[in-house]
Amino acid sequence: MHRIVVVGAGYAGMATAVSLVGRTRGRDDVAVTVVNGSELFTERLRLHQLASGQELARLRIPELLPDVEFVLGWVTGIDPDARTVRVDDTRVLEYDTLVYALGGVADTGAVPGADDHAHTLDSTHDAELLAHRLATVDTGTVAVCGGGLTGVEAAAEIAERHPGLDVVLIGREEPGATMGARARAYTQATLARLGVRTRLGDVVKVLPDGVTLAGGETVEADVVLWTSGVRVSVLAKGIAVDGRGRIVTDATLRSVSHPNVYAVGDSAAIEQGFGVLHGTCQSGMPTGVHAAVSIVRELKGKAPKPFRFGYYHMPVSLGRHDAVVQFTRPDSSPRRFTLTGRRAVWYKETVSAAPWPTYGRMRKYPATGSFWPRGGRYTR
Missing domain, CATH: 3.50.50.60 (FAD/NAD(P)-binding domain)
Structure with missing residues (x-):
């Protein structure tokens, strides 16, 4: 049994888990476990709405991930040499492959x-x-x-x-x-x-x-x-990190010091031709999908492929009735094309703020399927 443990169930961690489920369906030699501190999924893209007094849907992770083992608890330590994850300082999970997706928080320090x-x-x-x-x-x-x-x-x-x-x-x-x-x-x-x-x-x-x-x-x-700045938790002692505590990865998203550890989303320092990715949902979900694809390739005895990503847009809500969308080049620099007003509101809500249709499609794809267009950039 190959044990895959995903720590963190934000956008990147969820993308990893649902993609793994879709690509390992029918295999009885793979077990996927997701560890998260809450049963409720945090829609970070909508937290400003919740903070203003609006109500959001309560999305339970076990219901969104019916085919994985869900462990409720806080990750308090990771031993990459022993290949273990400590949860709430009371439980220890063993893994063969770890996906580190714990994300970041506001840098109040x-x-x-x-x-x-x-x-x-x-x-x-x-x-x-x-x-x-x-x-x-x-x-x-x-x-x-x-x-x-x-x-x-x-x-x-x-x-x-x-x-x-x-x-x-x-x-x-x-x-x-x-x-x-x-x-x-x-x-x-x-x-x-x-x-x-x-x-x-x-x-x-x-x-x-x-x-x-x-x-x-x-x-x-x-x-x-x-809302200024982001910091990440350093729980994996001995794993190579950058100056901001993010796990340094190779081109395939594996840790440069521990190849059986993949890092995705805000937790990873991922180098592209234009520089290191900055943490957004737009880049986080594709890193999760790519990690899942790479893990499945390794299970089949194949080498994982390099991750390639280009930014596509910058959608920003301006209250419930207005928005602006800046379309970008792959390095996130602005193009000339923008959307504003009602069209931008529709675009923002449809494309950026609702990942569940995307997760649903990932879960349905067979192991040989490819969610992202072949030869294209990773975009949402």
Whole structure:
């Protein structure tokens, strides 16, 4: 029996598991186990909606993965030499192949006070805590720290859902800085229409009642949301990692120090021709599929193939009734083509925010099937 253990059931981990199920159906010499700290799948792409007070579907991982063994618990340690995973410090799982998909969380340790005084969007629980806090503040200021796409989506959603609140978006660069001129201008105009104020600056300290900027200025706030930067947990001692704690992989997504360990999603430092992938659902799901394909190839005595990926789009919701989609080159630099308004809302909801039809198709494919177009880029 070849034991495959997937630690983490986010977008990348789920893509790995469902693809493995589809490609090993009918084999009785392969066992797939998924370990996760919650039975509920975290739709991270929708957490800004939950944080604003909306309700999301409750998706149970055991029901989504009926053909695998699901282990509920927190991974507390991995011994790559003994090939074991420790769960809740009470159970030990043995593996022949490990898929490391534990993902990342907001880097609240980068700035003093962020851990103690700022909310995050790392989990369903975190988003619900923020929603409860916002529900108690009729008027006041919400400071969203981090001008990236997560910060933009969160600021827009909160401003639309809570028009009585003053929402200020603080970042090193202007909102939509990675987009083309048209999409950037549309993003900024929509934020202004929703009443979101934007401030350029580095947050150097988070206080109980606001944040301090690099120049010494204090921005008062009743609620602080931290969306700047990502860090990953280093649980696998001895496995080669980069400066941010991500597992360094070879071209096939195997650990350069332990080839029986695959790393996918935010947990992996994956080098492509244009640089290291940045963590998004758009790249995370294809890494999971590729890891599953590679594992099945190894089970058949074949060598895994290199992973190739190119970005395709940058979809950003701006509340429930507006959005912008910036189409990109493979290196994520902006193309000229964009979508805005209702068309962008439809595109965002259809393509980016609902992975379940995709997972369903993966599960149905036979072992010889190929989910992604042959010769094409990995895209969603």
